[in-house]
Amino acid sequence: xxxxxxxxxxxxxxxxxxxxxxxxxxxxxxxxxxxxxxxxxxxxxxxxxxxxxxxxxxxxxxxxxxxxxxxxxxxxxxxxxxxxxxxxxxxxxxxxxxxxxxxxxxxxxxxxxxxxxxxxxxxxxxxxxxxxxxxxxxxxxxxxxxxxxxxxxxxxxxxxxxxxxxxxxxxxxxxxxxxxxxxxxxxxxxxxxxxxxxxxxxxxxxxxxxxxxxxxxxxxxxxxxxxxxxxxxxxxxxxxxxxxxxxxxxxxxxxxxxxxxxxxxxxxxxxxxxxxxxxxxxxxxxxxxxxxxxxxxxxxxxxxxxxxxxxxxxxxxxxxxxxxxxxxxxxxxx
Amino acid sequence: xxxxxxxxxxxxxxxxxxxxxxxxxxxxxxxxxxxxxxxxxxxxxxxxxxxxxxxxxxxxxxxxxxxxxxxxxxxxxxxxxxxxxxxxxxxxxxxxxxxxxxxxxxxxxxxxxxxxxxxxxxxxxxxxxxxxxxxxxxxxxxxxxxxxxxxxxxxxxxxxxxxxxxxxxxxxxxxxxxxxxxxxxxxxxxxxxxxxxxxxxxxxxxxxxxxxxxxxxxxxxxxxxxxxxxxxxxxxxxxxxxxxxxxxxxxxxxxxxxxxxxxxxxxxxxxxxxxxxxxxxxxxxxxxxxxxxxxxxxxxxxxxxxxxxxxxxxxxxxxxxxxxxxxxxxxxxxxxxxxxxxxxxxxxxxxxxxxxxxxx
Numbered sequence: 001x002x003x004x005x006x007x008x009x010x011x012x013x014x015x016x017x018x019x020x021x022x023x024x025x026x027x028x029x030x031x032x033x034x035x036x037x038x039x040x041x042x043x044x045x046x047x048x049x050x051x052x053x054x055x056x057x058x059x060x061x062x063x064x065x066x067x068x069x070x071x072x073x074x075x076x077x078x079x080x081x082x083x084x085x086x087x088x089x090x091x092x093x094x095x096x097x098x099x100x101x102x103x104x105x106x107x108x109x110x111x112x113x114x115x116x117x118x119x120x121x122x123x124x125x126x127x128x129x130x131x132x133x134x135x136x137x138x139x140x141x142x143x144x145x146x147x148x149x150x151x152x153x154x155x156x157x158x159x160x161x162x163x164x165x166x167x168x169x170x171x172x173x174x175x176x177x178x179x180x181x182x183x184x185x186x187x188x189x190x191x192x193x194x195x196x197x198x199x200x201x202x203x204x205x206x207x208x209x210x211x212x213x214x215x216x217x218x219x220x221x222x223x224x225x226x227x228x229x230x231x232x233x234x235x236x237x238x239x240x241x242x243x244x245x246x247x248x249x250x251x252x253x254x255x256x257x258x259x260x261x262x263x264x265x266x267x268x269x270x271x272x273x274x275x276x277x278x279x280x281x282x283x284x285x286x287x288x289x290x291x292x293x294x295x296x297x298x299x300x301x302x303x304x305x306x307x308x309x310x311x312x313x314x315x316x317x318x319x320x321x322x323x324x325x326x327x328x329x330x331x332x333x334x
Numbered sequence: 335x336x337x338x339x340x341x342x343x344x345x346x347x348x349x350x351x352x353x354x355x356x357x358x359x360x361x362x363x364x365x366x367x368x369x370x371x372x373x374x375x376x377x378x379x380x381x382x383x384x385x386x387x388x389x390x391x392x393x394x395x396x397x398x399x400x401x402x403x404x405x406x407x408x409x410x411x412x413x414x415x416x417x418x419x420x421x422x423x424x425x426x427x428x429x430x431x432x433x434x435x436x437x438x439x440x441x442x443x444x445x446x447x448x449x450x451x452x453x454x455x456x457x458x459x460x461x462x463x464x465x466x467x468x469x470x471x472x473x474x475x476x477x478x479x480x481x482x483x484x485x486x487x488x489x490x491x492x493x494x495x496x497x498x499x500x501x502x503x504x505x506x507x508x509x510x511x512x513x514x515x516x517x518x519x520x521x522x523x524x525x526x527x528x529x530x531x532x533x534x535x536x537x538x539x540x541x542x543x544x545x546x547x548x549x550x551x552x553x554x555x556x557x558x559x560x561x562x563x564x565x566x567x568x569x570x571x572x573x574x575x576x577x578x579x580x581x582x583x584x585x586x587x588x589x590x591x592x593x594x595x596x597x598x599x600x601x602x603x604x605x606x607x608x609x610x611x612x613x614x615x616x617x618x619x620x621x622x623x624x625x626x627x628x629x630x631x632x633x634x635x636x637x638x639x640x641x642x643x644x645x646x647x648x649x650x651x652x653x654x655x656x657x658x659x660x661x662x663x664x665x666x667x668x669x670x671x672x673x674x675x676x677x678x679x680x681x682x683x684x685x686x687x688x689x690x691x692x693x694x
Contacts, residue, residue, distance in 0.1 A: 058458060076414035098667065102415065121522040152523060169524055200517050200525050220405060242370030249404050266404045267372060267394045287394065296404060296456050314456045
């Protein structure tokens with residue numbers, strides 16, 4: 001009798017454990033949402049255009065001048081930089097005379113001067129230009145530590161007086177002041193404990209810097225997005241898969257002033273939005289012929305008016321979406 | 335109660351380890367990746383029907399090649415200016431047509447003749463060969479539109495460059511060649527950029543592989559075909575090792591190897607898999623047992639030249655006659671700089687046929 005009672009207690013305890021385990025599993029894997037649900041509205045506005053028509057760019061790189069809400073677009077095919085105003089109309093173009101070399105990225109300083117990152121094989125150069133895009137001088141990087149001697153950046157971001165340079169194949173970031181003096185460096189592969197022999201196979205997809213100076217990047221082959229704080233703390237998020245909220249081939253990543261993250265998924269042809277706790281909120285775009293569809297979205301930027309600019313393939317140009325966060329709605333469990 | 339608490343602890347440990355785990359493998363590293371990475375099962379996203387019919391085989395992009403190029407374009411297989419210096423070449427050259435005033439009017443080098451004409455609509459590659467259509471030279475029939483998957487296995491089995499094996503995964507009669515590749519990162523400055531000291535090492539079987547489609551090219555009974563898959567012999571290998579440049583002989587066999595004119599060494603896969611093997615950096619020229627192959631004169635993807643030639647077969651002097659030249663319509667400074675992967679030739683260098691045949 002006593003044995004039978006012990007056995008029944010044991011079975012009950014196991015059932016309780018299993019039930020709680022299932023409950024915790026579903027919470028962890030996003031099946032339950034308790035409390036307020038954040039609603040996000042995304043509205044297609046237009047495609048960046050000139051005074052004739054939308055411009056059929058493919059896989060162009062984009063940079064936003066936050067102060068003037070002007071958009072700089074690097075067209076690798078034409079080898080020039082186009083500038084668009086905040087209504088999405090082209091207002092200026094420069095660099096097509098070859099004076100800036102092979103441009104791979106562009107940034108704008110607080111004083112309006114333009115920095116162009118030019119790369120030729122094993123060498124990079126940061127060319128300072130005036131507001132017309134006319135080259136003035138080259139910005140040399142100074143005080144680089146020994147392990148950055150072979151540093152060849154191919155991405156650049158400028159934020160709050162600091163220059164963030166990424167060597168995407170070497171997986172290193174150098175942070176300098178606006179005069180090029182080295183301030184801090186990060187070996188991303190080492191931080192992620194990626195074996196040296198795997199470093200070459202592990203590349204960085206998208207890269208940007210948020211308003212707090214956190215570096216955001218994606219590693220497509222690992223289906224992950226990361227945030228790297230100035231003090232070197234790294235966080236990762238993302239799950240591989242085809243369902244909403246899951247990553248296929250991730251590319252560009254940016255954050256807004258509320259701490260929400262936007263990740264471009266090249267294969268899914270969508271933009272995924274996550275909150276500051278990496279909780280999935282929404283994805284939009286998808287493959288299709290409509291203006292609000294996307295094909296191979298990669299590079300993305302966000303301006304100060306919550307307009308998201310998305311560069312895509314197949315000559316579909318750069319699509320602009322307005323992001324709205326209406327007042328949160330309260331919901332129960334899913 | 336103790337059992338219940340123990341069960342919770344075990345469950346929590348399992349969940350924590352699951353939550354922190356990340357994929358151990360890169361996308362299709364050593365095997366097939368998760369299917370939903372490239373395929374859409376039910377043509378829907380987020381509950382909406384995808385409004386463009388997905389590509390063949392339920393792929394998310396327009397076609398197989400677009401799916402591959404979603405990643406590989408950035409690695410150098412399709413660049414914006416020909417800066418992919420990989421052994422197989424840069425599909426950028428398919429998009430470039432050059433024309434110039436020739437002796438008998440306007441001459442041209444058509445983009446669709448510069449490479450295997452893969453169709454990748456999402457990457458603006460839709461240049462079927464205007465002359466050949468979908469019939470491979472020397473082939474026995476229509477092979478249809480080309481894609482990356484015509485030669486590579488996206489499901490990750492096979493060799494390091496993911497070439498399709500024989501009957502196991504394709505209609506090919508011959509297995510993929512024995513070779514030792516380099517990194518997929520082939521943009522200038524990256525580890526896969528080829529040079530005389532960093533190149534693919536070819537063992538054997540490359541010509542038979544090409545002959546899966548280009549059947550007649552490897553037919554020894556046809557006297558009109560340049561030999562392939564044949565030993566160089568002592569004369570040709572001696573020529574190769576001795577040749578320095580047009581009119582200059584006396585080369586050192588230990589440094590005679592040119593990436594631009596490779597050969598097969600008969601090494602086995604076991605040789606290449608040896609951790610101490612340095613075949614990718616070898617500069618040693620051929621022996622008499624080394625073999626000429628299709629890749630000796632052609633690249634696999636695309637080049638700046640017609641017939642996917644490693645050099646301009648129609649040029650007398652490579653420096654002043656190889657198109658694109660800066661004076662050609664359609665040519666850019668980058669095109670001219672990148673056409674020979676930055677290799678420097680002497681001003682009087684003639685065709686690279688002479689590396690073996692020394693007729694200059």
